Amino acid sequence: MSKKTIVVCDHIHQSGLDILANDNDIELINAADEPKDKLITEIIPLADVAITRSSTDVDDAFLANAKKVTAVVRAGVGVDNVDIPGCSKQGIVVMNVPTANTIAAVELTMTHMLSCVRTFPYAHNNLKLDRIWRRQDWYGTELKDKKLGIIGFGNIGSRVGKRAKAFEMEVITYDPYIDSSKATDVDVKYTKNFDDILACDIITIHTPKTEETIGMIGAEEIAKMKDGVILINCARGGLYDEDALVEGLKSGKIAMAGIDVFNKEPATDHPLLDLDNVTVTPHLGANTKESQRNIAVQAAENAIAAVKGIAYPNALNLPIKENELPEYVRPYLELIQKIGHISAQVTKSAIKSIKVTAKGEIAEYVESLGTFATVGVLTESLSDQVNYVNAEFVAKERGIEIIKDTKPNTSGFTNKIEVKLTTQNSTITIGGTVFDGTAQRIVEIDEYILDVEPKGTMVFFRNTDTPGVIGDVGRIMASHNLNISDFRLGRDKKQQALAVVKVDGQVTKAILDELSSLKACISVSHASL
Ligand SMILES: NC(=O)C1=CN([C@@H]2O[C@H](COP(=O)(O)OP(=O)(O)OC[C@H]3O[C@@H](n4cnc5c(N)ncnc54)[C@H](O)[C@@H]3O)[C@@H](O)[C@H]2O)C=CC1
Numbered sequence: 001m002s003k004k005t006i007v008v009c010d011h012i013h014q015s016g017l018d019i020l021a022n023d024n025d026i027e028l029i030n031a032a033d034e035p036k037d038k039l040i041t042e043i044i045p046l047a048d049v050a051i052t053r054s055s056t057d058v059d060d061a062f063l064a065n066a067k068k069v070t071a072v073v074r075a076g077v078g079v080d081n082v083d084i085p086g087c088s089k090q091g092i093v094v095m096n097v098p099t100a101n102t103i104a105a106v107e108l109t110m111t112h113m114l115s116c117v118r119t120f121p122y123a124h125n126n127l128k129l130d131r132i133w134r135r136q137d138w139y140g141t142e143l144k145d146k147k148l149g150i151i152g153f154g155n156i157g158s159r160v161g162k163r164a165k166a167f168e169m170e171v172i173t174y175d176p177y178i179d180s181s182k183a184t185d186v187d188v189k190y191t192k193n194f195d196d197i198l199a200c201d202i203i204t205i206h207t208p209k210t211e212e213t214i215g216m217i218g219a220e221e222i223a224k225m226k227d228g229v230i231l232i233n234c235a236r237g238g239l240y241d242e243d244a245l246v247e248g249l250k251s252g253k254i255a256m257a258g259i260d261v262f263n264k265e266p267a268t269d270h271p272l273l274d275l276d277n278v279t280v281t282p283h284l285g286a287n288t289k290e291s292q293r294n295i296a297v298q299a300a301e302n303a304i305a306a307v308k309g310i311a312y313p314n315a316l317n318l319p320i321k322e323n324e325l326p327e328y329v330r331p332y333l334e335l336i337q338k339i340g341h342i343s344a345q346v347t348k349s350a351i352k353s354i355k356v357t358a359k360g361e362i363a364e365y366v367e368s369l370g371t372f373a374t375v376g377v378l379t380e381s382l383s384d385q386v387n388y389v390n391a392e393f394v395a396k397e398r399g400i401e402i403i404k405d406t407k408p409n410t411s412g413f414t415n416k417i418e419v420k421l422t423t424q425n426s427t428i429t430i431g432g433t434v435f436d437g438t439a440q441r442i443v444e445i446d447e448y449i450l451d452v453e454p455k456g457t458m459v460f461f462r463n464t465d466t467p468g469v470i471g472d473v474g475r476i477m478a479s480h481n482l483n484i485s486d487f488r489l490g491r492d493k494k495q496q497a498l499a500v501v502k503v504d505g506q507v508t509k510a511i512l513d514e515l516s517s518l519k520a521c522i523s524v525s526h527a528s529l
């Protein structure tokens with residue numbers, strides 16, 4: 001295998017760089033100190049996989065140069081600076097490292113909270129820089145018995161809650177996307193009413209930056225808050241509207257704010273920096289030795305797995321979460337991709353729609369089945385230009401409709417999956433199932449019931465059901481020195497039959513012509529997997 005190139009775009013811990021440098025199959029380019037324009041225009045075009053942090057945006061310019069890139073590994077949690085739909089369109093898998101810096105961000109949140117209630121940096125500077133000993137200027141408040149409102153109760157928010165409970169705070173959370181028991185089980189109140197959060201003494205936000213969360217706290221929300229509220233943001237700049245935040249701090253409505261993140265970073269000339277009631281850090285949420293080591297090691301290992309095509313841990317734009325997939329599902333996904341590929345080979349005409357139907361427990365995975373079927377169908381015309389990430393985009397661009405349907409399972413099989421491919425000239429429906437957890441079988445082609453293992457080279461011969469046809473087919477194959485390895489027959493009620501003939505060799509045009517010249521022949525086609 002020729003060496004694959006992994007480009008490290010931002011600074012990561014040496015332990016991750018060592019892993020990359022010590023892999024003989026990998027060419028490592030550490031571009032963390034390169035100017036961004038050189039990184040984008042000269043180095044990214046060389047990358048098979050890129051490792052990024054918050055200092056490198058995966059935007060239009062990045063993607064235009066990412067000609068070879070198959071995966072982007074975000075060495076951290078937030079992917080708000082990664083154009084995920086843009087990556088998907090280009091077939092680039094986006095992966096993050098979701099929990100390696102959780103504790104670092106949690107502890108920085110607690111640091112800001114404590115710094116705010118005790119005006120810690122101001123007292124520190126007053127003594128250290130000004131050499132003034134004025135204890136009466138630095139009265140704080142206590143966390144104990146204060147009400148903490150946590151917006152977003154995921155990895156970080158929930159652990160902030162746990163620590164706040166240790167400080168004997170009353171904790172309440174707003175997170176419409178979790179089961180309330182996640183909060184109530186750890187003695188945290190759960191609310192669906194955002195105003196309950198606005199009524200708290202201290203508010204901290206731990207959501208991703210999304211269209212829904214940008215500006216979640218603005219002037220209107222601040223107006224509803226208690227006078228003297230304390231706001232903490234160690235998630236992303238812009239979740240609190242920055243103008244409203246500055247105004248609130250200036251007016252004294254907000255007593256203090258602890259801010260690690262800014263809308264535009266680096267932020268060295270931000271109005272928040274001119275105020276006397278903020279504690280600020282330059283996006284240090286993940287900056288502990290432990291977290292940086294963990295992130296770098298995981299990012300490096302995941303980048304290597306991706307570049308070698310072995311696995312895509314924590315992929316955000318794949319149709320399946322590999323580590324969450326029950327064992328029984330994968331054979332169905334493989335089978336439907338094969339069925340899709342066979343359907344496209346047999347019909348060989350401009351595709352109008354791909355309809356996937358799932359029956360049984362497998363119906364829960366109809367979305368993924370749709371993607372795998374689409375990959376199978378499009379592979380016939382696009383080969384490796386199509387993958388699980390871009391398949392549906394590519395189909396849409398070509399005007400192909402993808403329909404995913406579930407039906408009650410009356411098939412007699414534990415699960416049944418079907419692909420109905422409609423092209424300009426014809427329609428074919430192929431159904432399949434998996435026996436004993438591993439044996440993938442086609443069990444139906446249009447109205448014909450069969451039992452075919454989708455494998456190797458297959459000839460599909462449809463004929464009027466008259467005596468001697470099987471012999472004729474065998475004779476033609478033999479005359480071309482083509483060995484038949486399997487012969488499966490399905491018959492319908494209209495005196496027609498469909499044979500799936502597996503052969504050990506190439507099916508040439510001459511063979512197909514001879515088969516179609518048989519009097520009984522209705523149609524003949526072939527497919528190879
Ligand atoms: N300052 C720093 O250096 C760091 C910042 N972060 C930021 O912190 C964020 C949170 O990280 P994790 O807790 O690990 O993520 P997570 O995915 O475990 O938790 C996020 C939570 O936010 C909730 N959420 C989403 N939309 C919401 C909404 N509209 N209202 C209320 N809740 C909502 C989700 O349901 C989820 O429970 C990340 O997205 C990242 O941007 C993460 C690590 C370090």
Ligand SMILES: O=C(O)CCC(=O)C(=O)O
Nearest residue numbers: 053054076077078101286
């Ligand atoms: O290392 C970074 O980019 C900061 C960490 C962060 O913001 C994240 O993981 O979301």
